Structure formats: C-alpha cells, structure tokens
Amino acid sequence: MTEQNRPAKLGPVATFAGRSLEVLRDMILDGTLAPGERLNEVHLSQALGISRGPLREAIQRLASEGLVEAVTHRGVYVRSFSARELSDFYELRIALETHAVRLAARYAPQERIDEVGRMLDDTESSMGSDSTGSYPADADFHARLVRLAANPPLVQALTDVGRKIQLARARSAHQPRRARTALDEHRTIVAALNDRDGDHAATLLEAHLTSSLNNALAVLRAAEPD
Amino acid sequence: MTEQNRPAKLGPVATFAGRSLEVLRDMILDGTLAPGERLNEVHLSQALGISRGPLREAIQRLASEGLVEAVTHRGVYVRSFSARELSDFYELRIALETHAVRLAARYAPQERIDEVGRMLDDTESSMGSDSTGSYPADADFHARLVRLAANPPLVQALTDVGRKIQLARARSAHQPRRARTALDEHRTIVAALNDRDGDHAATLLEAHLTSSLNNALAVLRAAEPD
DNA sequence: GGATCGCAAACTGTTGACAGTTGTCAGTTT
DNA sequence: AAACTGACAACTGTCAACAGTTTGCGATCC
Numbered sequence: 001m002t003e004q005n006r007p008a009k010l011g012p013v014a015t016f017a018g019r020s021l022e023v024l025r026d027m028i029l030d031g032t033l034a035p036g037e038r039l040n041e042v043h044l045s046q047a048l049g050i051s052r053g054p055l056r057e058a059i060q061r062l063a064s065e066g067l068v069e070a071v072t073h074r075g076v077y078v079r080s081f082s083a084r085e086l087s088d089f090y091e092l093r094i095a096l097e098t099h100a101v102r103l104a105a106r107y108a109p110q111e112r113i114d115e116v117g118r119m120l121d122d123t124e125s126s127m128g129s130d131s132t133g134s135y136p137a138d139a140d141f142h143a144r145l146v147r148l149a150a151n152p153p154l155v156q157a158l159t160d161v162g163r164k165i166q167l168a169r170a171r172s173a174h175q176p177r178r179a180r181t182a183l184d185e186h187r188t189i190v191a192a193l194n195d196r197d198g199d200h201a202a203t204l205l206e207a208h209l210t211s212s213l214n215n216a217l218a219v220l221r222a223a224e225p226d
Numbered sequence: 227m228t229e230q231n232r233p234a235k236l237g238p239v240a241t242f243a244g245r246s247l248e249v250l251r252d253m254i255l256d257g258t259l260a261p262g263e264r265l266n267e268v269h270l271s272q273a274l275g276i277s278r279g280p281l282r283e284a285i286q287r288l289a290s291e292g293l294v295e296a297v298t299h300r301g302v303y304v305r306s307f308s309a310r311e312l313s314d315f316y317e318l319r320i321a322l323e324t325h326a327v328r329l330a331a332r333y334a335p336q337e338r339i340d341e342v343g344r345m346l347d348d349t350e351s352s353m354g355s356d357s358t359g360s361y362p363a364d365a366d367f368h369a370r371l372v373r374l375a376a377n378p379p380l381v382q383a384l385t386d387v388g389r390k391i392q393l394a395r396a397r398s399a400h401q402p403r404r405a406r407t408a409l410d411e412h413r414t415i416v417a418a419l420n421d422r423d424g425d426h427a428a429t430l431l432e433a434h435l436t437s438s439l440n441n442a443l444a445v446l447r448a449a450e451p452d
Numbered sequence: 453g454g455a456t457c458g459c460a461a462a463c464t465g466t467t468g469a470c471a472g473t474t475g476t477c478a479g480t481t482t
Numbered sequence: 483a484a485a486c487t488g489a490c491a492a493c494t495g496t497c498a499a500c501a502g503t504t505t506g507c508g509a510t511c512c
Contacts, residue, residue: 101322
C-alpha cells in the first residue's frame with residue numbers, strides 16, 4: 001500500500017498559539033494594531049476567544065520578531081520605528097537582497113528566472129496602460145527574486161526584515177506614481193540575471209531599493225514634519 | 227528635580243520566562259542540550275524551579291530564533307543542522323558581515339577601528355608564542371567588527387545567524403591550528419579598514435569566513451563520514 | 453491651590469489542574 | 483514469529499485562578 005505516512009506540512013497551524021501569532025501579526029501589519037498601541041492581554045484573549053496562556057506565547061514570538069516590545073509588568077507595545085531605524089532596515093535589506101541576486105545570477109536555473117520574467121508580464125498586462133494604479137505584486141517580485149538564491153535562511157532573514165519595513169512604513173503607503181517606475185526597474189534586474197551579470201543586477205537592485213527608501217522617507221517626513 | 231524616571235535598562239531580566247530563555251539558549255549552545263534532543267517540559271520546569279507557563283514562553287522564543295523545532299503534540303527538539311544548512315548559514319553571514327565592513331570602512335570613527343586593533347594586540351600577547359592555543363577572542367573580534375557599522379538591526383541579524391552557526395558546529399570545535407592564521411587574517415582586515423578600503427576589507431573577510439566554513443565542514447565530515 | 457499619600461482597580465507574571473493526543477506495550481490473533 | 487488491537491502512561495495544549503506590580507484617582511495635608 002503506497003500510503004504516505006507523516007503528512008509533512010499541514011496547512012493551518014493546529015494550535016491556538018500558532019494561529020494567534022498569525023492573526024496578531026496580520027493585525028499589526030495591516031494597522032489594526034497601530035504602532036505605539038498597547039496589547040491588552042485580557043481584551044485580546046477575549047477577542048480571539050482563547051485564554052491568556054497561548055496568547056502570551058504568540059506575543060513572545062512577536063517580540064522575538066521585533067514587531068512588539070515587551071516591558072516587564074507594564075505591557076507589550078506595537079513597535080514604532082524612527083526614520084533612522086527604517087534606513088537601517090533598508091540597509092540590512094540591501095545587504096541581503098543584493099547578495100541574493102548575486103547568488104541567483106550564478107546558480108539559479110534559467111527556467112526559474114524566466115518564471116519571474118513572465119510574472120512581470122502578467123503584472124503589467126493586469127495593470128493596464130494607466131500608470132496610476134498601485135503595485136501589489138511588488139512584494140511578490142522581491143520574494144521570488146530572493147528565492148532564486150535557494151538559501152532558506154537568507155529567505156527567512158529577508159522575510160523578517162521585510163515585515164519590520166512594512167511596519168515602519170505603516171502610514172506611508174507607496175506612492176502610486178512609482179508603480180510604473182518600479183516595474184521598469186524590476187525588468188532591468190531580470191534582464192541582468194538573464195545575462196548572468198550578478199554585479200550589474202546587484203547594482204540595479206541597490207539603486208531600486210535606495211529609491212524605494214527615499215520615497216518612503218519623503219512620505220514619512222511629509223506626514224510627520226517633526 | 228533632575229531625577230531620571232524610567233530606568234531604561236535593568237540588567238538581569240526580571241521575569242522567569244526571560245531568564246529561562248537565556249539559560250536554555252546557553253544550555254543548547256554549550257551542548258548541555260544536544261542537537262536532536264527533546265525538551266521535556268515537565269522535567270525542564272522542575273530543573274529550573276519554575277512552572278510550565280513561563281518555560282513554554284521561553285521555548286517559543288527559541289523556536290522563533292530557530293534553535294529548536296516545535297512539533298505539535300509531539301514536543302520540541304533541539305535543531306540538528308546538515309552540512310548544507312551550515313553552508314547556507316555561512317553564506318548569509320558573509321552577506322551580512324561583508325556589508326558591515328563596507329559600512330565600517332566608510333563611516334566608522336578612526337578611534338573605534340583603533341580599539342579593535344588594540345584588542346587584537348591584547349589577544350596576541352595573551353596567546354603567547356605557541357600557536358597551538360585556541361582562539362576564544364574570535365567571536366569577540368567579529369562582534370566588534372560588526373558593531374563598527376553602527377546598524378543595530380544588522381548586528382541583531384548577525385547575532386542570530388551566529389548562534390545557529392555555533393549550534394551547527396556543535397561537535398566540531400575549532401581546529402587550534404587555525405588560531406594563528408585567523409589572527410593574522412583579522413589583522414589584514416583591520417589594516418584594510420585603516421586604509422578605508424571597504425572593497426578590500428570585504429574581500430579579505432569573505433576569504434576568511436570561507437576558510438572558516440571549510441574548516442568546519444572538514445571537521446564535520448571527518449566526524450561523520452556519512 | 454498644588455503636592456503628597458494611600459487606596460483600589462486593572463493588568464501582568466505565575467501557578468496548578470484539566471483535557472486531548474501520542475507513543476508504548478502487553479495481549480491476542482493469524 | 484509477525485502483525486494487529488486495545489488500554490495505559492506520559493506528555494503537550496489549554497484554561498481558570500492566585501499573587502504581585504503598576505497606575506489612576508481621590509482624600510489629605512501644607
């Protein structure tokens with residue numbers, strides 16, 4: 001009998017703590033729990049329909065991920081990042097992601113690179129000719145790009161810093177005007193990968209990310225001219 | 227009144243969960259809890275003199291740090307890494323640390339670089355002329371090097387991957403023969419920093435880390451010629 | 453009127469107990 | 483002897499209650 005023992009990955013986490021982690025993380029990243037806001041364990045546990053035990057376990061993981069800050073006897077707060085910290089995160093992301101594309105240029109199978117190119121085609125056609133739309137596929141592109149490096153710890157590190165960046169940019173939604181520009185820059189990166197020119201791809205990617213950072217910083221300072 | 231409210235940092239963590247996290251992490255990194263070993267919550271909580279609640283919170287953080295793996299209803303296990311994973315970790319470390327030295331070459335104050343140089347002097351004199359001794363200051367050197375980049379998230383990321391590397395190398399103690407060589411390589415890196423030559427420092431550092439990886443891989447394969 | 457003190461409510465840290473699952477092992481069957 | 487079955491023991495996931503701390507507020511005092 002060719003039954004397969006041990007279902008390796010079961011989709012939804014079967015534990016309250018695990019599911020609460022995902023729910024809370026989503027709530028933080030989509031702004032339901034705003035930066036600086038306090039997480040009341042009693043209220044949250046009631047809202048989630050669980051007890052405080054598994055909730056606290058989930059919160060510990062969020063603290064480990066750097067999305068919340070726990071102060072003893074005083075509560076946990078959604079982290080609020082400064083412009084400087086956002087810059088530091090981007091610097092870290094640049095270090096990781098440029099290294100990833102260098103690896104991708106050297107080792108990624110051509111087919112996988114082609115997939116990313118086709119994904120950009122799909123994005124463009126669904127965007128239409130108006131360059132005012134948002135660019136929801138941006139995160140997807142970068143995720144695919146990084147996976148080309150075939151290095152799980154690297155992917156994980158980028159996922160972590162990506163979440164912090166998303167939280168740091170909480171109020172500064174991407175300027176839609178950059179959607180078209182970003183897509184074009186993405187294309188040049190894929191082109192460099194097709195040429196197996198890792199240095200060039202890294203240079204283009206660094207410029208792309210720096211541009212993204214500057215955009216975020218501008219929006220941040222416009223919102224809070226502190 | 228110039229009293230300082232809010233003691234920003236109190237040394238030892240005042241909570242059971244926080245202290246258990248540090249104790250458990252140390253136990254994992256020094257081999258008291260071996261790779262593949264299971265963490266029995268009841269036994270551990272009794273050994274630590276606490277209840278299972280805070281212990282589980284500590285374990286959640288260890289899982290988030292990637293030092294243990296939790297399997298639902300089956301327990302948590304100290305992670306056991308393959309040679310491939312060790313290589314991936316080093317690849318990640320190279321990405322982060324080379325970027326750090328490039329930043330350091332550009333922005334670090336000369337005084338801070340000098341401090342690292344003096345620290346190497348101290349290490350050498352305490353090592354004596356015999357090149358057979360171990361090199362306990364190795365981790366300290368790399369930690370100082372990275373801090374020169376003045377980027378806390380980058381430091382944190384390197385701390386995380388550093389711990390995983392330490393766990394992955396659990397049984398493969400550094401070959402003492404490399405102590406002298408490593409110190410010499412460290413000197414060349416500091417020299418490049420003094421010249422503010424980030425590219426050169428990065429190149430030297432990458433070679434140094436690759437050499438360290440190959441040493442670890444050799445010891446690993448010798449111990450387990452699987 | 454403003455600052456200080458003290459109490460009470462709210463909340464976090466911790467505990468012990470309960471419930472459901474997993475793994476084991478004897479006993480039985482083939 | 484190998485395989486299946488069923489019950490028991492051990493352990494994890496979860497909950498509700500207790501204890502100590504922090505915080506807000508009102509009374510008191512200067």
